[in-house]
Amino acid sequence: MQWETVIGLEIHVQLSTRSKIFSGASVAYGAAPNSQACAVDIALPGVLPVLNREAVEYAIRFGLAIDATINSPSIFARKNYFYPDLPKGYQISQLEHPIVEGGCVTIRTGDQEKVIRLTRAHLEEDAGKSTHEEFHGMTGIDLNRAGTGLLEIVSEPEMRSSTEAVAYARVLHSLVRWIGICDGNMQEGSFRCDANVSVRPAGSETLGTRCEIKNLNSFRFLERAIDYEVARQIDILEGGGSITQETRLYDADRNETRTMRSKEDAHDYRYFPDPDLLPVIIPHEWIEQIREKLPELPGHKNHRYIQDFSLSAYDAGILTATREVADYFEKTIGLLPGQGKLCANWIMGEVSARLNKEGLEITQCPVTPEQLAGLLLRITDGTISGKIAKDVFDGMWQSNGENADAIIDAKNLRQVSDDSEIEKWVDEVLAANPQQVADYRAGKEKAFNSLVGQIMKTSRGKANPAQVNSVLKKRLAE
């Protein structure tokens, strides 16, 4: 039987606000345990939550970026359960009237574009952390993270493969950083994915029983966990069994998912509106102010790059993957009008390869967009070849800030387009390789390329390749 996979994702985005969502404590990562938990965070008797305006603004920003409805009033509710790292015995979250409802994002897999609709995004507070390793026979509780603002983003079950799920997660990961509401650091837990996975016979309209997979803290794990889970479910169904609705934990070391809790032990969270927090009324003018401050969004940029710079969808996708790369590209192209493809190739090729190799972000690139444009200008005006340009780029990188022209002059790398000079190199190579000349004349076309290579080498790369071609052709025809 053919099976269809159905995936929906729940993504927890940690908001990069300065303070926590209901208290004034700092949210900085990595501080000494419990040094960033104030009276409200540790839930002393009598304390009360006060909503952080910035967190609401961040949620609105997200809602606007995915073209969703911003609910007003929006209601906070208590989700009740006991756990040592949940100090109040309830989490302040949202159930009915989440701040963001609806909206969609576009994902790309290969040449395919697909729109994924979102169900909702709601604000809530994070829990603290329990550590079991450091204290023998006991559990340590660190409440630094308790009360950090989260935006939980829930998609519709519209993804049909792990590839689509990863593409969706990447689009959101890029978007939340793009609009400046999350640092996107997956190791530190700033962006956490849970996947709801089910399978059904191809063509079926009804959804199969789903399992929720937790603990997916990288895109690779997300993909692997879904693939494992889909195979597991198909196995069970083809063996005549049925799927039990449950929450499963992904174990990256073993690459498998295993039962965490079944539906039977699911908590009754006893949600009810939090009487300590009033319904949030969001004035229309505030939404409009936030909209005005939004940067140009990746989807819009993407289309613009394809139209204005004649880039492929693939190139445009890569250049708009992060706001920083797009900024770098736009600064470069701004100085080299009409050279979209050249700029794109260089940023996606040489620049990105070198950054990867050295483990740097584009914002740390030692070659500025202005300098890169200066280099590419020398290719377009024929001063140097593309090949020499790579050496010059290397020189710019090493020298940390020297301009292309200075390096070209200092190393005497200017392309030679003087016919007499080129003829001299051609004759030298022809004289040294009578056999290849004979081969070529006997019809072996390959010999021509080999001769060109040797001429370029003799010129130490400076000869204008087009001229070398024509001079060599003329000589061999004589």
Add this chain to the structure above:
Amino acid sequence: MLNASLRQLSRLLSDKKISSTELTAGFLSRIKSLNPDLNAFITLDEEKSLNQAKSADAMIAAGRSTPLTGIPIAQKDIFCAKGWLTTCGSRMLSNFISPYDATVVERFDQAGMVNLGKTNMDEFAMGSSNETSYYGPVKNPWDRLAVPGGSSGGSACAVAARLAPAATGSDTGGSIRQPAALCGISGIKPTYGLVSRYGMIAFASSLDQGGPMAKSAEDLALLLNAMVGFDEHDSTSLQREKEDYTKNLTQPVEGLRIGLPKEFFAEGMSSDVSRAVEAALAEYRKLGATFVEISLPNSKLAVPVYYVLAPAEASSNLSRFDGVRYGYRAAQYSNLEDLYARTRAEGFGEEVKRRILIGTYVLSHGYYDAYYLQAQKLRRLIAEDFAKAFEQCDLIMGPTTPTVAFNIGEKCGDPIQMYLSDIYTSAASLAGLPGMSIPVGFGDKNRPTGLHIIGNYFREAQMLNVAHRYQLATNWHELAPPDSGN
């Protein structure tokens, strides 16, 4: 001195006829002799109180005093006070020294008042007789066989027995007004949102409201001036212009339209209470007030609605008492689940556990709509009844309680009977309206009775004025129990 009003005390202090240190020491020594029997206080800290008194004396000497500077006040043990044991009447917090001040405590502190000690109360404010306290029952100073009411029973007893010139209370369904009535003192629960709830240990957040308890309406007005005000730490606190509650105290009440809900003057009110209330109303007639019969048809549902909503919120509010971070923790436990179960089984008393169970039940999947949501709808209807009533009258009056104080132990085995003590007070709480009780005489066994005054939102000044005019014409509020000062 013991029967002096706050204004009189203030004058004595500013005229340097007495120092705050002397005044405080005087009350402390009186507490020492009477409290072992009355049990109005859970915690006393002579050193802290006297230090505060010294600072108050310095404020007075420096000419920086407010009308309340140097006057001692007893704090209900529901208010967190920095460095003070703050138990909320529970074993669960029997070891909790608060590291911070409730906003109310901080405001009185800034006004220069002296914290005289923390008063006894029903555990987590759940009770109407002060018998649910982990620290034992409080006795009614008018008749030591009787309860003082609750949950602010310690505060009411302290003021009535002249152990303190004033006290704080908190009221969720009647916890200021009912004990004030049963102890023959004055108490006001302001409009919900006027007094900050920050640092006042939560019972039912949408109903809890702090307020003052004192001998007279005039004292309440002075205390309210310091207590009321917006607090950025409490999202439900209201941003309003500051009011001086003492300003219009003496205004004549001629032409005042008093609404008498027919539902409150019906079956259920005992004849002795009825006699006292009727006499008080007759006094108002003399003062020039007029009466209109009004109807609050849904008020009969107030107690059941209250006993769905308040436990629902309480079940969640009390989840933080889990033995993990502070407070009581069971000595023996085998795992996490067991730690929670034993800590809460041992740390909470019976009434608190009963309400947590009720609250958990009404919020549970499958019951939420039938109980919690339904109760919320009825809550709105109860508030609408009041809104309609206030189109016909300025204030509403009736009995504060259906009977005078009952005996200690009398209703312990019957929660429903106990819950019905709040039959007249809980409706105003559900509507968020201000309510107060003033003493209007005595009923059976010479136990005090109270008149309940409900005002429209933010009409505290008017209520205090109306109460003050009555107290100018009568002297019930000046009477102190035997062996308590007279």
